[in-house]
Amino acid sequence: MSEQAITVLLQRVKAGEKELLNDVYSRLYADIKNIARFQINKLNTGETITPTVLAHDCYLKLLKQNKVNVKDSAHFLNCLSISMRQLLIDVYRSKLTAKNQHIDVTREFGEIQGDTDIDFKILELDRLLDKIEKINPAFAEILNYKLILSMTFSEIAEVMGKSERQIIRIWNQAKSLLVALSKD
Numbered sequence: 618m619s620e621q622a623i624t625v626l627l628q629r630v631k632a633g634e635k636e637l638l639n640d641v642y643s644r645l646y647a648d649i650k651n652i653a654r655f656q657i658n659k660l661n662t663g664e665t666i667t668p669t670v671l672a673h674d675c676y677l678k679l680l681k682q683n684k685v686n687v688k689d690s691a692h693f694l695n696c697l698s699i700s701m702r703q704l705l706i707d708v709y710r711s712k713l714t715a716k717n718q719h720i721d722v723t724r725e726f727g728e729i730q731g732d733t734d735i736d737f738k739i740l741e742l743d744r745l746l747d748k749i750e751k752i753n754p755a756f757a758e759i760l761n762y763k764l765i766l767s768m769t770f771s772e773i774a775e776v777m778g779k780s781e782r783q784i785i786r787i788w789n790q791a792k793s794l795l796v797a798l799s800k801d
Contacts, residue, residue, distance in 0.1 A: 623690045630685050638685060642676055645690055649676070649697055655766065656701040666708065675700040691776040695758060702765055706743045745798050749791065756791035763788060 623641055630637050642649070653668035653675075675697050679685065687693040742764065750757040762768045762776065770788065774781040 620690055623693075624688070627687050627689060627693060631687070635680075635685060638680065641690075641693060645694065646672075648690075648694055652694060652698050652766065653701055656698065656705060659765065659767070666705075671701055671704065672697075675704060678704075695761065695776075698766060699761060702743065702761070706740065710740065741799065745795055748798055749794060752794065753791070755787060756794055759784065759787050760791050760795060 623644060626637050626641050630641065649672045650668050653671040657666065657668060657671060678700055679697065687696055746757055746760060749760060758777070759773060762773045763770075768776070770781050770784050773788075774784045777784065779787075
């Protein structure tokens with residue numbers, strides 16, 4: 618199904634036809650499952666959750682919302698990826714606190730992500746992204762695409778409908794904010 622057809626379905630969902638969300642989910646399922654697999658591998662919480670379970674749990678969470686407000690497939694996938702990150706972080710936290718088991722918390726996000734100039738622990742990154750979301754949602758979106766989904770600048774530009782140069786400029790501002798907030 619084309620991007621335009623999915624956008625039309627999502628507009629109908631936004632207008633109140635929530636049952637059409639199942640069609641969107643099934644049409645984007647391969648992408649959703651790939652994001653789930655990527656999130657599990659990227660955050661490496663030591664959890665045995667499968668990409669299928671993660672994808673379905675996050676979709677069910679989205680379905681429980683009274684109003685679903687997504688504008689296109691990229692926004693839909695971004696919302697699900699954020700939900701996946703939050704669920705995995707919650708699993709990670711529960712392992713740290715409830716079970717009091719040893720998990721390698723010294724592993725830095727920069728080590729996981731491979732970006733040498735950003736070096737945050739997973740839980741710290743989650744906290745910082747929540748702060749940045751309140752300050753500037755566009756910054757949080759770009760940081761999520763780049764740091765969590767490891768998208769290239771050209772991929773982010775395509776998803777956000779901006780030029781690659783604009784994305785790099787926003788990325789640099791978002792990264793500066795991320796670094797500044799990490800020093801608080």
